[in-house]
Amino acid sequence: MTSTGEQHDREGRAGPLWWGRPGEAVLDVGLGLASAVECGFEGVGLAREAGVPTAVGVVFAVLVGATLVVRRRWPITVVLVGIAVTPAAIGFLLALVGLYTLAASEVPRRITMTLASMSFVGTFIVMWVRTRAEDELATGFVFTLALFMAIALNVPPVLYGLYMGARRRLLESLQERADSLERELSLLADRAEERAEWARQEERTRIAREMHDVVAHRVSLMVVHAAALQAVALKDPAKAQRNAALVGDMGRQALTELREMLGVLRAPVKAASSEAAVAPSVVPVVPVPSAVAAVAGPVEEGPSLGELHALVGQSRAAGMVVELDVRGEAVAYPVEVEQTAYRVVQEALTNCHKHAPGAEVVVRMAHRGEEVAVQVENGPCDGQAVVPGLPSGGNGLVGMRERVQGLGGVFVAGPTDVGGFRVSAVLPRPAAAGCA
Known part of the structure; x- marks a missing residue:
């Protein structure tokens, strides 16, 4: 005798009439x-x-x-x-x-x-x-x-x-x-995959910003110096020689930064591969910031606020009139905060080279105890200046805004009343940023 005695509906069964099988x-x-x-x-x-x-x-x-x-x-x-x-x-x-x-x-x-x-x-x-x-x-x-x-x-x-x-x-x-x-495991796996995909997209965006900052700024300065070199090659050989040396130095610096970035990109891939080989089949659901950190890995060493003088000096060497104004007592900031502030100034200066050749530029940085603020403002463009004709992808301001807002800061950019352009960013102090 077999058990069942089922009286309930048997829709979808394979047997005839009321039988299940x-x-x-x-x-x-x-x-x-x-x-x-x-x-x-x-x-x-x-x-x-x-x-x-x-x-x-x-x-x-x-x-x-x-x-x-x-x-x-x-x-x-x-x-x-x-x-x-x-x-x-x-x-x-x-x-x-x-x-x-x-x-x-x-x-x-x-x-x-x-x-x-x-x-x-x-x-x-x-x-x-x-x-x-x-x-x-x-x-x-x-x-x-x-x-x-x-x-x-x-x-x-x-x-x-x-x-x-x-x-x-x-x-x-x-x-x-x-x-x-x-079903729950399937949903968890789908959510984990969505989070991982989101984290990978965020990491690709971050890499794109880094590549843009490294390449755009250095290459822009190289183009400016190359244009100046072409203009003074016959008239002032000594100045042409200095410009050529500057172009070479900037190219080497760009290559160095690119190699460092590529090295950082390769290391997490190997680590991720080894971890994936021993990872369990069920992927736990982690918060989005943790997922991003897992993909991105630790923040690599990069430029800091102490290198702003050298950054401004490079623009001055390219013929730009730049004033640097630092106020307040400097404190130790996390790596990501200093990198973000540096990249904002770097990208703003690059935009000045591209879009406002010959304009006077003021770079301001203020340590306010609870926050650090940076501002880059250029005056009206000199119509008689030589325009290098540098290409622009339109991602500079977007990348700066993403960087600043990612740390909980405030970013504002727009034209000034006198015909110039101003870029401002305020980043929270380490305790407020949660990364002390």
Whole structure:
């Protein structure tokens, strides 16, 4: 006998009619035939006792036994039929399988116990009456025999059915939990992949900003010096020689910074590869900043605020009139804060070379205790100055804004009233930035 006794909807199942699988249909039809054959033989005695034609008794008994075919669909009906024919002493297989199916089904427990009790009492009474007919048997023996038969025909199938029903429900619950866990793991993996992709995109943006800062500034100065070199090559060979030396120095500096950046980029890739090889299959969900830090790795050493004098000196050497104004007492800032402030000034000076050749530029930096502020402002462009014709990708201001806002700072850029342009950035002090 197999458990199920399912009454609920079976949409999407592979079996015919109400059966979940073809095997269930074959089993129930086989049990129905066996029960019909058993009841058919018992119907002969029933017809003799009832005083009806044998064919009528046999047909009635066969129909009663055949009801076992619908045990999964209507278990209550099958049990009621078994209780109804208990006085006729037929359908033992029908009663056993019917009680088992009812106990294993999703029928409410109170209904199951009520019908099982009715079957128990009916079996006990029938056995008592039939055995009592034998005058030579003692009353105690008759009672014991009737009680034993009632227990044997009713208790085992009910207990086994309850066990199989509880086991099936437990397996279904475990399967649901497994499916739910699989869905949750899938969602976690999708979210982790989204976060990782976001972190990779952020890192690509950061790398693009670094490449822009390194290349754009150095190359812009090289173009300016090359233009000056071309203009004075014949008139002032000594100055042309100095400009050529400056171009060479700036090219070497650009190459050095590029090599350092490429070295930093290669190291995390190897580390990430080795970590991925031993990482577990389930990726934990981490906060976005942690994901970015995991991809980007530690902040590499780079330019600092102490190098602003050298940066301004390079622009002066290119012919730009630059004034540097530093106010307040300098304090030690985290690497990312100093790099951001330096890159803002660097990019602003690069834009002055590109878009405002010949204009006077003022670079201001103020240490205010709780924050550090930098500002680069150029005056109106000198119309007679030589325009180098440097290309512009339009990403300079965007990159500066992203850098500053990424540290919780404020960035403002726009034209001045006198026709110049001003770039301002305010970065929080280390404690406020959360990176002391």
